[in-house]
Every structure is written in C-alpha cells, then in structure tokens.
Amino acid sequence: MKKTSVAELVSTHPLLAGLPGDAVDQVAGCAFNVAFGPGDLLLAEGEPADTLFLLRRGRVAVEINSPGRGPIVIETVGPGATVGWSWLFPPYRWHFDARALDTVGAIAVDGACLRAKADADHALAHMLLERVAAVLLDRLQATRVRVLDLYGVDRDR
Amino acid sequence: MTADVTVASGTELTSGRLQPTSPVVPVPHRVVARRHETGDVTTLWLAPLTGEPMAFRCGQFNMLTAFGVGEAAISVSSTQRESGALQHTVRDVGAVTHALCHAQIGDIVGVRGPFGTDWGTADDGAIESGDVVVVAGGIGLAPLRGAADEVVHRGGSGRGRVFVIVGAREPGQIIFGEDLEAWADAGARVMVTVDVSQPGWKGHVGLVTARLSEADFDPVGASALVCGPEIMMRLTARALVDRGVDASRIRVTLERNMQCGVAWCGHCQLGPFLLCRDGPIVPYGGVVSHLLNERER
16 A cells, blocks of 8 residues: 655645645655544643644544533534644643544644744745634634524524 | 305314315414424424315425414424424424423414425425535524435435535534434435534534535535524525535525515515515525625614
8 A cells, every 4th residue: 555655645634735845845844643542632721832733534622621510622623624723822832622532643743843944934934824824714703603602592582 | 354264074064163275364283292302492293173284395384373372484394204293393482482382282273384485305396416415503404304304315316415414502402313313324414513512422513614614515516405593594605605506506594574474464575585485495696695694774
C-alpha cells in the first residue's frame, strides 16, 4: 500500500487545500501524524497551547469541565475540521478541552514552528491567516446563531 | 355563519350526526391515541366520527379546533404508509395548542382540511430524480415526517440518495427517534445534531448547517426540503445554494396567521402569497428568498 506523506495529507486537508507547493512544504515541515483513542484529550484547558490539529478521521468534542457536572460539550467536529486555535495568540494557553469521541486520526502542526515560519515569510503568514480567519468566522457565526436558541421553548410564545 | 351540510346516511343518520361539507366547518374527530413526544410536544391520532380518514398529501395542514378555545393550523404528520387515524404533532405554544396538547383519548377535536401545498414527494410530485436532502429543525420534522418517509421508501430508477439532517435544541427535544432509526435502516443517511448537549449525549453538537457541510450529496439535480424556524431555513437554504443546489429545487415552509384555510380571509397574506393556499410549502428561489430576508415593519 502506498504510504501517504505528511505533505500530501496537509495539501488535501480542507484548511490548506490549494496552497502552493512551497507553502505546503513549509507547513508539512512542522507537521506529524497523530492518533487518539476514544476519550483521549487532544488538548486540555489551561495547558500551553502549542498545536493545530487537522482532523482526518473520527470526531472530537470541544468541551469544558464543570465541577459536579462533568464535561459540557460545546461543539463536536469531524473529519476535515480543525481543532485548536489558541497557539495563534498570546498567552498560548488552551481555553477548552478537546476530547476524542472515537478513534481520531489527525495531522498535528507544531504551533511555535508554524509561527516562526510565518514570521519569516509574510506571504505564507497571509495565506494561513486568510484561511484560519475564514474558519474562525464560520465558527463565530454558527455560535451566534446557536445563542439565539432558535428551537427554544419560548420562541413562539 | 351558515354552512352547507349533508345528512349522512346509515348509522350516521340514525345517530343524528351531521356531516359538514363546507371547508370552513370543522368535521368532528375523536382522539383515538396520543403520545407525549417531548416536554411540550404531543402527537394526536384523530379519527373521524363517521367515514374514512381524509386523504392528504405530505406537507399539507389541517385547521384543528379545540372547541371553546379556537383553531390552529397544524401539519399532518402521518406518513402515506400508515393507515387509519391521522396524526398531528402539536407544540404547546398558545391557548389553542395548549388545549390540543392536553386533549385526552375520547375527546372530540374539529378538523378542517387538508389545505395548502405539499412537498412534491409523491410519485406524481415534482421530485423525480437526484439526491434528496431533508433538513428539519425542532418540531419542523413533523411536517416533514411524511415526505421524508416517502422519499426514503420510494422506488424506481434515477432515484438518488436521501439525507435526513435534524437539528434540535437538546437531545430530549428530538422527536420521531424511531422514524430516524428506521430511515437509517432503510438506507438514508440520518444526521442529528443538537444546540446544547446533555450528560450522556454521544451525538453531534452544533448547527444543522455544520452537518449539512458533512453530507456528501451531489448538488447537481438534488432537491432539498427544509422546515424549521425561519432563521434556520434561511441559513440552510443559503448553504444549500452555496453548495450548488438550484434554488428552485429547495422547498421551504412559510407560515403566517392561517385562519380560513381556503384563501378567503387574507390573514395569511405574505407578499404575493396567500399562504394557506399558495403555501405553506414554497420553492426558495425567486421571491421567497427575498421574503425570508424581509424585515417586517
């Protein structure tokens, strides 16, 4: 069976698909394959934020732990999605937990490595930020709609 | 108001019951079964006191009368494969629906209809080929139940795949769970998501539009049936158009103040439509896409 390189995996992930080859190579230079079992934490609230996860298979729950109640799931994401944005900006600390709901395969991109390459190559930085911003906008808009509680009990009263 | 009535024959005559024929006169039906679906949603099975249950097309609605309280427009939630009493799934959001939700077996409810347009999923309907994407939000699955069942079980060549995407506020408010499982067993891809998770929920959390992006339907020739809160329908319809689905093949529901049910009174007018006659199911393309964005003054 043909072994797929990290660069090929990076180039086919929706976040980075269509990037020029040299940009893909730069990202791939910071990336490696990871796998998680059901229940494993990809990242934990309060811990240093150092990784961007590009999901290839499996589902991940973004959650926050509530004392006495346990984890509260805020959102679930699946293949093609991305997990982990706090490595982008100081203080580089995770704000939520992210837990594998089943067997998860992902490309992990070292955040510090990617930041350093972006600092040195502003064209790469622009391309990455453009794509990252689009995903963040999509997530923000979805969150805003959910705050509306469209299906809520009192909506029609 | 006077209404045309005919005296039914046979047992109806000896029992002295009258069978109204005017569309504005409710036909008495008996509640023969009821099921509490979720916290504020109840399904009633209604059988006419005399004669056979009315024929309907999936997506049409009836005006249900809670005698002494008033009338409300409620979609038929039966499937065409079910015979017998007609099902109506009612959410308790006001005086009439509160009375209907609390109707007990043996109680009498008035029924006028069926009225309005349908989803086009019958064999002679507008949906002939291609993938079908059914998107329901909250109790919006009730008007879609019959149509979803129809497309899942239809035969013939050129039929595409069926995707049923359901959003609910929380896991406890997902209705028709048995149907969702049955449709999945019959080959449909069923995708459920909730806005707010609860302990023990292992499914998805997020908007229906997020699940829509995961559905690998072929937009070329695809049809979409969308029912739910208008904001949800608007966002879903836009997402479908962005995916490449022809706006004229997206059907949404528009509901306003339905009263007469036969386009006489004008209470349900929205733009060029009298929705009790021209709706509730309308194609998203053209004027409807503008109406869904119209700011009411």
